[in-house]
Amino acid sequence: MPIADQALVKKMNRKLILDEILNNSPISRANLSEITGLNKSTVSSQVNELIEKDFIFEIGTGQSRGGRRPVMLVFNKNAGYSIGIDIGVDYLNGVIADLEGNIILEKSSVLSDSSASEIKEILFALVHDFITHIPRSPYGLVGIGICIPGLIDSNQEIIFMPNSKWHIKDLKRLIENEFHVPVFIENEANAGAYGEKVFGTTKNYENIIYISINVGIGVGIIINNELYKGVNGFSGEIGHMTIDFNGPKCSCGNRGCWELYASEKALLDSFSTEAKNLLRKEIVELANKNDVAALNALQNFGFYISIGITNILNTFDAQAIILRNNIIESHPIVLNTIKNEVSSRVHSHLENTCELLPSSLGKNAPALGAVSIVIDHFLNAAAS
Incomplete structure (x- = not known):
């Protein structure tokens, strides 16, 4: 041989x-x-x-x-550690994890209309701080995973971010030059799907759909245990499928996109002018007090989410659909509305063979997905 x-x-x-x-x-x-x-x-x-x-x-x-x-x-789960950071439209959430994905430290902060230079400064400061908290180990920091709500090409360059004002195309190179470790850039919904597959309650499922509902809507797709990314890495932009061909113009250039009706931004915009500055937590608190306006808004929120999910179910015939959203995870009315509407719109066989589940990892799903990508690459290199 x-x-x-x-x-x-x-x-x-x-x-x-x-x-x-x-x-x-x-x-x-x-x-x-x-x-x-x-x-x-x-x-x-x-x-x-x-x-x-x-x-x-x-x-x-x-x-x-x-x-x-x-x-x-x-x-030896403590042979090294990885950092995963989820940069959302209005938040940043980061974790340090060991090689089994156990979180040893997490930190979050709020972002408000941040520019590219501000994002870079906040991100670098967080990573530098995280590094000071990494325990001594044979391999130390083995890599950094970053996920963002936008299009990432096959070279891990950021192509388009429809809901953010900052855009750093070569973010991977900037971070590698600063910290001298492998860096992996991934779409936020893809990372969330991967996190749920590796560490969540659906780890034994082969085909799952992960739906991230924030300012926009992103979808991560796992088919036959593999993350499906498409030819150019742009799959999962289902938030921009048309559900109303006469609908308003979207930032992506299309009209009547699903996320114009079913995102958190759409939910907040549905309130009266005086109430539009409500926080997500305040909406849930009002609903828990049986506030009629809040309950109606959440029911409509669930209705529009169900329209997209029906299309997804009919397209992918998945074993589970995972919903990642703080409000859905905090109040049952939204998930109940979604289940009832989907049940009335799809064939009974599809309904009975697919679970509709809130995220088991919550807000840490994308960051843990980024961590798991780092770990996979590190262990593959370890075998060489």
Whole structure:
């Protein structure tokens, strides 16, 4: 066998073993050999290399099935740490996580009409602060994941942000030059979908749709366990599908876009002039007090969301649709309205085979998705 092929096989075997330890630890060398089908000498050699690189470590012995009790192997989740930051239209949310996605620190701040220079300053300050809180570890900061509500091309350059005033096309390069670690830029809804798939309640589902409802609406699509991004990386802009062909002009150039009716901005705009400055939290508080105007507004909010979801269900036939929105997660009237409207509009088989769920990760879903992208790349490199 050529040397290049031997090196590739060795890399593939190491990645296979590392994945099994990550997913099934504590696990013995013998069990690794049984699960992977690799001979014991190959497993032993690869395990020793992973131990030397601090990716795994040995703990006490397990139960014997005859003969010596096996030494158990555990993935070293503290070998390094990653940073994930979700830059929304009016907020910034960041987390530090270990290699299993456990959050060790999170910070949020409000953004208001921030320019590109202000975004860069706030972002860099947060990362510098996060770095001071990362525990000592063999690999330290292994990467930074950033997600934004806009179009990201296959080169991870920011192409278009319809609801934000700032635009830094080469954000990836700027961050890499400042912090000297790998940086990954992703669409916010894609990151949220990936976060829910890796860490959320739908981790065992193969086909899920993640809908992020904020100032605009973004959609992340998981098909056969893979994030679907389209040819150019622009898939999921379902917030800009037309639901009213005579509707108002959207910032994207289209008319009657779904997000003009079903976004949080549309919800806030539906209130009277005197009440338009209400905060999301205040709307929920009013609804909890049975305020008629607030309850009607939330019911309409759910109705318009259901129109888009009906189209999505008929298009993708997913196992679950996940809704990420603070208001939906805070008051049942919206989700109940959505479920009732969708039920009246789709075939019963679609309704019975797809779950409509609020996000299990809440506001941290996109940041954790960005973290998981960093971790994936780091562990893939570790196997090489």
